[in-house]
Amino acid sequence: MNSAIIVLTWNGGAEAIACLQRVRQLDPAPNTVVVVDNDSRDGTPDQVAALFPTFLLIRNPRNLGYAAGMNIGIRALLDQNPPPDIIILLNQDTLVDPGWLGAIIAPFADPAVGAVGCKIRYPDGTIQHAGLTLDWPLALPRHIGRDEPDHGQYDVPRYVNFVTFAAAALRSEALRQIGLFDEGYSPAYFEDADLCVRLRQAGYLIRYEPRATLVHREAMSQQDRLTHNALVHQGRLRFVLKTYTLDEITGPFAQAERDLIRYLEQPSEKRALRWAYDKTLADLPHIWLARRETDQAMSDAVQRLLLNLQHELSKSSYRRIAARLADIEDLVTNQPALLAxxxxxxxxxxxxxxxxxxxxxxxxxxxxxxxxxxxxxxxxxxxxxxxxxxxxxxxxxxxxxxxxxxxxxxxxxxxxxxxxxxxxxxxxxxxxxxxxxxxxxxxxxxxxxxxxxxxxxLDTGPRAVILTLSIAAYDAIGGYILFQLQMLRSAGYRVVILAEHVDQRLPTDILLSVVTINRKTPEKYYAVAIEHLHRADLIILHYPLFYDLASLIRDVRHGVVLFDYHGITPPDIWGVESPDYYARMVRGIANLSLVQYANYAIGHSRFTCAELIATGMINPKHVIQMGFPIVTHAALSGAPSRDLIERFDVHNKHVLLYVGRMARSKRVDMLIEALPAVVARHPETKLLLVGDDRPLVYRQYVREVAARARELGVAAYVQFTGQVDETTLDQLYRACAVFVTASIHEGFCMPVVEAMAHGRPVVVTCVTALPETVGDAGLLFNPDDVAGLADQICRLLDDLPHPGAHWDVSTFGRLAPVTEEEIAALRQRKIGIVTPRYGVGVLGGAEQGIRGWAEQLAARGYTVEALTTTTVDMSNWGDHVPPGVDHLNGVTIRRFRTTSTDNRCFHAVREQAEVGKLPRFREEQRFMEHNLRSVDLERFIAQHAEEYACLLVIPYLFGTSYWTIRTAPERSILIPCLHDEPLARLSIFRSMLEQAAALFFNSREEEAFATRVLGVTNPYRACLGFGFPDHPEPGNPHRFREHSGITGPFLLYAGRLEYGKNVPQLIDYFIRYKAERPGALTLALSGTGNISPPSRHDIVALGMLPREVLNDAFASALALCQLSLNESFSLVLMESWLQGRPVIVHADCAVTNGHVERSGGGYAVRSYEDFRAAVDTLLANDEHAATLGARGKAYVIERYTWSRLLPRIEENIARFSRPRSLYARLAQRSVVRALEFTRQRFEADFLDLVERALAETRAQARAD
Structure with missing residues (x-):
């Protein structure tokens, strides 16, 4: 998305330069930067021209104020060909964070978004702005969160009415539509509120994006504060007079303004407001012109009101006494009416x-x-x-x-x-x-x-109608319907829900979109409902059984109809205790033929899809399977709250949990029948039965089940909870050890997935849709096999050392120490290493690191096989070497042909992610299908995985890793080599990380990123890293200087020359340093890539250096400079330290910064000034530089030499290659399975279906 930044300056000096320096460091970078200077007299524009020659500088002949100054910059951008898609406005006293630009433009992927504001902090870290409100009716601005410590309380993106334009982004198309800033607000204040109002009137949304963060200094003197208050009041009055109706101005606003005047205490406050009234009265004709007002009577009325308020302001010190006298006079002379x-x-x-x-x-x-x-x-x-x-x-x-x-x-x-x-x-x-x-x-x-x-x-925007029998609070199906509502709203639809029964406990904003239509509805309003249906572009019919509203789809005129089938319980299973419901189910099955009126049907399992196809009333290709969108968060959950433990008395209890309606078809009585056998084996067991028991037929069934529990002597082990709220239900899932259901008819079973999303194993019947919902994450039993049900439950409880053991998630990863016998046994089996490429000529950090592992393990007597592709060059996924078996340094190499893919899909998703646009799940799937992979390799692993003790899979990004873990998850130990890049956030990688048998991280910071940012909860993990010789060959500085021709001090960079390694910033820092400090310092760049260094005598491109020469370079450098922001380990840091030389890294790279902090072996810099200070110190003090290098060397020897690292590698391979308990395996699989039912995945599939159906309908209409 093409973006441009405008920075408005006026006497900004160093403050403005600091702002622009941050702008220049943005990654991604804007396409254009415009600096509009409002006639600064302190030399600011000259500094800008000298320091930022690539920025467009516009010099205004005088100070035009904010609105007019920004308008000049905006017009200049709109006149470009092509103009930018997004225009970002910045005050000169702001300091943006490096990833700010990507975050602030990401929400514009939604075409309805017209403006985006950020989270703004003061320099001390407290919040200055997290969205803006104008308190009605005075229009007094209030910054949400102001002066609060930032604990993440405002980290949820949301739509707002206003944002401050101290830092904001605007869609240029919207500006063309509504116009630019109203320059009548000059010099400043409320022009942003005015523009926000016009954006919303034009139908655009305004979004607060907390991931876009910056610092705003906003400091002012007391005299400045007086001017500020006066200008704010002037802008406020203009805003009110321009945007309010006459009734609002003369009514609520006038009364509130009088109260404001009454309570003004400080003389300075009165002076500021009086000045604003003087200016507003003088400007009233222009305000009237701006609002296109021609009513003279209205103009006169408002003018009289302003004069009266101005008069009251002048006598405000007597106001309270006068008001009190007036109240007494009214009391004596006026008698109120009886009813008023x-x-x-x-x-x-x-x-x-x-x-x-x-x-x-x-x-x-x-x-x-x-x-x-x-x-x-x-x-x-x-x-x-x-x-x-x-x-x-x-x-x-x-x-x-x-x-x-x-x-x-x-x-x-x-x-x-x-x-x-x-x-x-x-x-x-x-x-x-x-x-x-x-x-x-x-x-x-x-x-x-x-x-x-x-x-x-009658609006012309897209419309959707959702038809449903009922919509209830605290209900899974009700939650699903509300998700559809919110999803369609976000996609730009106006949505109405037509329902026969509505739960008034629903949130107010939801109830406003719901129309209750049943036999009691007045005829006129029923006609309104029919009109909704006739004019809708999209109609979604939810069909759990027959209801009158469902038949309305026969009358749809032009919209696309989606038939959302929930599955109908066979009436015979339900029973005849509730004749009305029984009849509805009979009619529901009889009227399933209504699907013929749908363009597409949605079934939530293969089972329900088959029922729809069996009607013969719809093309089978138009029946789409989509699991319910249940999961917002999936993880191995920890303990429930203390309150819940006490409330349900589950301390030291194995909790069995059932969630669902207390309906006879759910066969809760079978759980009671199995309970004596479970209690006999595990007496600490408690069965919680959670669900709706309010209907009379449910209550009758509950009484029968309770009576049977008493007969069997297990009543003390059973508790009926009734329906609970969402928070309590979440805590109950945390409490349960095993989720159980004996239901014999399910079209999907949402509670099963909710339990799996908490990492809880499930036991279910092997009928209808339950086996496919559970997948490999649960245990099955035959519907009438009570003993089988009890046995499956006990198999799981047997694995828990004590009740509640599963509440401590870390216990899963705390495995017993490895014995010598296990190490010996490991040497008798093969260790496989799966990597995209392998060999001497492969120079990537991950590939070199894992080759070191392989060869060192082979030297210790292990049988190691590298399973790889025939690719060598990652820029071209072709077959560079022949397939077959080879040997290298004791390692057997099995190479397999790459599968021909369309790598454009890979790069398209990569580019999409890098500009902040989250791809849909189907795009993620295509990304993996067309990734670097080998079907031959996958086939080999499927056939031979059991021969290997484990498969060490590296790195996370490529298809060779993804498809291996999909094929053999419980053999695969992933070495992800993660760093904070957009692709790491793809949901498909989160599933892969959870599915792996274990995760071997290279650093603490990589592990923290996986846990805190990506949400990974896989407990089987270790932090290892890559290894180095115990006695490294010392480099020869003299030999390197002869080789390179460099005679003076030099900074060294070693690695790929690319933007991802932040090489341009290093070159920029160096050039600036030499401009300030001319001298003999040189920058030496070792490596190749897509960046061509500038042609300067003091920047030397060394190309790819042999290992011996590179060691010489490390040994002779002043310091290694590695400013990359994306590292999971950084081999070159360790290599530099082993040669006794310090390093300079970027403070915003958590991994390299962590290495420097722990070792004390260099400097972590965040700005050019930090870089300059580090280089100055190293040049001035050789002894200090040597001390830093020595610290770094000690750090590497202590942690990463083979004698220290290899025993830890052996131990962890042995530890995580052991067989695991059934409970542990199912708990891990449960999380992975639940991730297949996330809202993100459903939303992508659902909107794809809607777009496809609408496109087909439009194409058919054109053909007709």
């Missing part, structure tokens, strides 16, 4: 409504009469609404809200009221008022209602 009310809107209502939009409005109701209002009884007082069209026709609203308590005269209360749209388009008056139920509206007694004119329009 005052209504105050607490938030601004919409002025235009779309067909699908309901909204919630908050009203303050004030009893200003002489009698109390009753909130209960035969005639309670409630707040309601009427729609009145231009013909005077009155239509009563469906919803009324009770007042929260009895209100005595003089009291008031806040009431929230849901308002549904009127039945047809046009201009309507909305009247909100109190009503005495079953008597009449207050308005009939002369109490004026609150009246709002609203235009009701």
């Amino acid at each position: 009310a005052c209504y105050t809107l607490l938030d601004a209502p919409p002025l235009r409504l779309d067909l699908s939009e309901s909204f919630r409005i908050n009203v303050d109701v004030h009893n200003i009469g002489r009698i109390a209002w009753r909130s209960a009884g035969a005639h309670p007082i409630r707040l309601g609404y009427l729609w009145i069209n231009q013909s005077g026709e009155r239509i009563a609203g469906l919803h009324r809200s009770a007042i929260p308590k009895d209100l005595l005269p003089g009291e008031h209360a806040h009431v929230a009221l849901r308002i549904d749209p009127p039945p047809q388009a046009g201009v309507w008056q909305l009247q909100i008022g109190l009503v005495e139920e079953y008597i009449d509206w207050f308005s009939t007694y002369g109490v004026p209602p609150l009246c709002i004119d609203i235009e009701y329009v």
